[in-house]
Amino acid sequence: MRANQARLDFDALRHNLAHARSLAPGARTMCVVKANGYGHGGLAIAQALEAHTDALAVACIEEALELREGGVRCPILLLEGVFAADELPLAAEHNLWVMIDNHKQLQWLEQAQLAAPITCWLKVDTGMHRLGVQPEEAEAFHSRLMACANRTGELVxxxxxxxADDLSSDQTARQIELFNAITASLPGPRSAANSPGLLGWPDSHFDWIRPGYMLYGNSPFAQAHANTEALRPVMTLTSAVISLRDLAPGDSVGYAATWTAERPSRIATISIGYGDGYPRLANNGTPVLINGQRVPLVGRVSMDMITVDVTDLSEVAIGDEAILWGPQLTAGEVAGHAQTIGYELTTRMPARTPRVITAP
Known part of the structure; x- marks a missing residue:
C-alpha cells in the first residue's frame, strides 16, 4: 500500500474551537463543516465537534443529510438556503435551519406546506455582492419572516x-458600519464573524460567530497575527520516499524538464502527486519535510509522484517519511508556492488519500 495519509488530530480540532470561543466568549458558536469538513471528512469532523458547539453549518442540503444520516443531531444551517421549493419539507423533517437571501426563497417558505416550521437566518449584502438581500430591503424581509407561519425560533x-483576511483593507470596517446601521431597528441576534472576522475584527463578533477555516488550524491571514499563534493544524499530509537516484550537472527531472541540476545532486521520489491532493502548480523550491528537514521540490508535480532535492541531507533512505504539510509546514505556506490558498489544498483532497484519525 502507498504510504499516503491525511492524518487528523481531533484534539487539535477541539483546541482550535476552544480558542475560537475564547475570542468571543459572549457569542454562540456555529462551526462550518461544509465541503466535506474543508476536506478533512465532514461526518467525522461534525461528530467530533457536535458536543462542543451550538450549531453546525454546511453549504447545501446534501451535506446536511449526510450528517443527519450519520447520527449528528445538533442544529445545522444551510448557508446557501434551499435551491428548490421541494427542499423545504426535507429541511423541516430533518430540523435543518435555512438561510433566506432572496425573494424566491422567501416566497417558497411562505407558500410551503410543512409538517413543522423552520428556523431561519436572514442574510443581508453589505458589500460581498454574492448573496443577501439589499440593505434597503432588509426591514421588509425581516418583517415578512417574523410574520411567516412556516418560521419558528429566533430570526438571526x-x-x-x-x-476580512486583509487586515490593511478598510472594507471590513465599512461592512460592519453598514451592518450596524441595517440591523439597528431589527430585533433578534446578529452574526457576521467568519474565521478572519473572529480572529482580526473584534467589532464583528456580535451574537453568533461562524468559525470555519481556523477550526482546522490554519490562519486566513498572509501575515503573522497574535490570535493565530495558538492554532494547531488538524491535518498532516504524509507520504514516503520510494526511490533515490544521483544526477550529474545538466541532468533534468520530470515532465518538460522544468528543473536541471547545476551540481551533482541526489533526488528522492515521493509517492504523492496531484491525484492525491498535492497541488500541481507547486513550483520548484516548494518545501517538503524529509525526516523533519526541509528540502526543495524539483521538477513538475506528476499525478502520482513528486521529486525533491535531498543532496544536502546527511542520510535519506527509501521508506523515509515525507510530510507535505502539517504543524511544521503549514498548508498556507505550501499554497503560496502554488499560487493558491490553503483552503483549496484541503478542500480538494480526494478520497484516494485516506483520512486517518490519530487523536480522537
Missing part, C-alpha cells in the same frame, strides 16, 4: 465579509 440577521 447575518452578513459575510469580503476582505
Amino acid at each position: 440577521t447575518c452578513t459575510h465579509f469580503a476582505s
Whole structure:
C-alpha cells in the first residue's frame, strides 16, 4: 500500500474551537463543516465537534443529510438556503435551519406546506455582492419572516465579509458600519464573524460567530497575527520516499524538464502527486519535510509522484517519511508556492488519500 495519509488530530480540532470561543466568549458558536469538513471528512469532523458547539453549518442540503444520516443531531444551517421549493419539507423533517437571501426563497417558505416550521437566518449584502438581500430591503424581509407561519425560533440577521483576511483593507470596517446601521431597528441576534472576522475584527463578533477555516488550524491571514499563534493544524499530509537516484550537472527531472541540476545532486521520489491532493502548480523550491528537514521540490508535480532535492541531507533512505504539510509546514505556506490558498489544498483532497484519525 502507498504510504499516503491525511492524518487528523481531533484534539487539535477541539483546541482550535476552544480558542475560537475564547475570542468571543459572549457569542454562540456555529462551526462550518461544509465541503466535506474543508476536506478533512465532514461526518467525522461534525461528530467530533457536535458536543462542543451550538450549531453546525454546511453549504447545501446534501451535506446536511449526510450528517443527519450519520447520527449528528445538533442544529445545522444551510448557508446557501434551499435551491428548490421541494427542499423545504426535507429541511423541516430533518430540523435543518435555512438561510433566506432572496425573494424566491422567501416566497417558497411562505407558500410551503410543512409538517413543522423552520428556523431561519436572514442574510443581508453589505458589500460581498454574492448573496443577501439589499440593505434597503432588509426591514421588509425581516418583517415578512417574523410574520411567516412556516418560521419558528429566533430570526438571526447575518452578513459575510469580503476582505476580512486583509487586515490593511478598510472594507471590513465599512461592512460592519453598514451592518450596524441595517440591523439597528431589527430585533433578534446578529452574526457576521467568519474565521478572519473572529480572529482580526473584534467589532464583528456580535451574537453568533461562524468559525470555519481556523477550526482546522490554519490562519486566513498572509501575515503573522497574535490570535493565530495558538492554532494547531488538524491535518498532516504524509507520504514516503520510494526511490533515490544521483544526477550529474545538466541532468533534468520530470515532465518538460522544468528543473536541471547545476551540481551533482541526489533526488528522492515521493509517492504523492496531484491525484492525491498535492497541488500541481507547486513550483520548484516548494518545501517538503524529509525526516523533519526541509528540502526543495524539483521538477513538475506528476499525478502520482513528486521529486525533491535531498543532496544536502546527511542520510535519506527509501521508506523515509515525507510530510507535505502539517504543524511544521503549514498548508498556507505550501499554497503560496502554488499560487493558491490553503483552503483549496484541503478542500480538494480526494478520497484516494485516506483520512486517518490519530487523536480522537
